[in-house]
Amino acid sequence: MSTGAAHQIPGEIVPASRLVGKVSALMKAEPGDFRTSQVDLLDVRFEGIVGDEHSGLTRKSGGREPWYPRGTEMRNERQLSIVCADELSGIAEDLAIDRLEATWIGANIILEGFANLSMLPPRSLLFFDGGLVLKIDGQNAPCRVAGGAIAAHFPDRDADQLALDFVKAAKRRRGLVAWVEKPGSIAQGAGVKAHLPEQWIYR
Amino acid sequence: MSTGAAHQIPGEIVPASRLVGKVSALMKAEPGDFRTSQVDLLDVRFEGIVGDEHSGLTRKSGGREPWYPRGTEMRNERQLSIVCADELSGIAEDLAIDRLEATWIGANIILEGFANLSMLPPRSLLFFDGGLVLKIDGQNAPCRVAGGAIAAHFPDRDADQLALDFVKAAKRRRGLVAWVEKPGSIAQGAGVKAHLPEQWIYR
Numbered sequence: 010m011s012t013g014a015a016h017q018i019p020g021e022i023v024p025a026s027r028l029v030g031k032v033s034a035l036m037k038a039e040p041g042d043f044r045t046s047q048v049d050l051l052d053v054r055f056e057g058i059v060g061d062e063h064s065g066l067t068r069k070s071g072g073r074e075p076w077y078p079r080g081t082e083m084r085n086e087r088q089l090s091i092v093c094a095d096e097l098s099g100i101a102e103d104l105a106i107d108r109l110e111a112t113w114i115g116a117n118i119i120l121e122g123f124a125n126l127s128m129l130p131p132r133s134l135l136f137f138d139g140g141l142v143l144k145i146d147g148q149n150a151p152c153r154v155a156g157g158a159i160a161a162h163f164p165d166r167d168a169d170q171l172a173l174d175f176v177k178a179a180k181r182r183r184g185l186v187a188w189v190e191k192p193g194s195i196a197q198g199a200g201v202k203a204h205l206p207e208q209w210i211y212r
Numbered sequence: 213m214s215t216g217a218a219h220q221i222p223g224e225i226v227p228a229s230r231l232v233g234k235v236s237a238l239m240k241a242e243p244g245d246f247r248t249s250q251v252d253l254l255d256v257r258f259e260g261i262v263g264d265e266h267s268g269l270t271r272k273s274g275g276r277e278p279w280y281p282r283g284t285e286m287r288n289e290r291q292l293s294i295v296c297a298d299e300l301s302g303i304a305e306d307l308a309i310d311r312l313e314a315t316w317i318g319a320n321i322i323l324e325g326f327a328n329l330s331m332l333p334p335r336s337l338l339f340f341d342g343g344l345v346l347k348i349d350g351q352n353a354p355c356r357v358a359g360g361a362i363a364a365h366f367p368d369r370d371a372d373q374l375a376l377d378f379v380k381a382a383k384r385r386r387g388l389v390a391w392v393e394k395p396g397s398i399a400q401g402a403g404v405k406a407h408l409p410e411q412w413i414y415r
Contacts, residue, residue: 084347130334136279189287190289
């Protein structure tokens with residue numbers, strides 16, 4: 010006897026309303042250095058994390074925007090960098106290094122509970138316990154500067170090669186960049202709920 | 213003899229670098245009214261269109277954000293409304309009305325040259341001649357307020373029903389909302405080039 014279930018897509022379909030996770034670490038960058046250090050709490054305003062290197066309603070363009078003269082003032086859609094441990098472990102494995110610390114590559118938030126965090130689409134919202142809401146701009150394209158910061162921790166390896174390999178290995182696994190939709194504070198351990206844009210929700 | 217061409221996907225693949233169009237009309241809303249009036253030029257800053265109803269780095273939340281108490285201050289990702297004539301004609305046809313003016317539903321820019329404009333994905337950039345760059349937040353979800361503004365032009369029709377029908381007919385055809393990545397001025401007739409996010413580009 011045929012049942013509707015036979016026509017279902019194999020595997021569990023997780024409704025967007027059940028995409029929930031947790032903050033496993035928070036980090037902040039001092040002005041002048043993109044690398045971050047762990048903190049217990051982040052105070053986040055419309056400008057971004059208070060006192061962070063990447064704070065600002067606008068920023069200067071760089072190599073990611075080859076269509077602008079370097080240093081052009083543009084809206085800052087890269088206020089926060091968000092990563093997940095599973096993706097960083099996968100990159101480390103492919104690079105044959107024993108670990109890849111989120112602080113080395115300037116992450117501000119490590120989230121747990123989201124499989125393939127980097128695949129959350131642009132326009133997704135992240136609601137944090139305590140009221141902060143971030144809007145996902147999109148995947149953070151891995152660059153050689155971050156790759157070089159990783160290489161600095163593995164002096165036995167060819168630094169240029171490792172930096173270059175990072176760019177390839179980290180594609181679609183280097184997490185997301187986001188900007189502040191609604192200010193708030195977040196503490197380590199806070200719950201997070203993701204809201205996918207209507208256009209991409211499976212019904 | 214087999215050639216590579218035999219394995220190509222049917223239909224023309226248009227590289228993202230060839231997604232080009234033109235501004236066919238510019239419009240502005242006076243504060244207090246979402247409907248727009250045609251203008252020759254738009255002066256656009258980080259806040260949005262100078263003097264426009266939807267200008268602002270932040271805005272108050274409304275019915276589109278049921279997860280916030282109404283009136284919550286949030287980042288304004290809806291600074292400009294962009295539509296295309298083909299999609300508006302399609303909606304008008306489905307509603308059995310002779311026309312749907314972009315000004316009635318508060319559009320700021322009518323673009324021509326983009327088929328299915330509303331399907332440009334979130335994070336796309338629009339480069340306008342003269343230097344303005346807009347970043348696409350995403351599809352503008354049609355609402356009954358805009359539907360009611362349309363109904364006002366067709367007094368012979370049931371206004372509530374027409375407003376409701378608009379919400380359905382305009383889904384994925386009501387254009388896009390965008391915010392300012394780089395300020396500039398635009399004049400009617402200006403050329404526009406779209407840049408799709410790397411993640412969605414066919415290679």
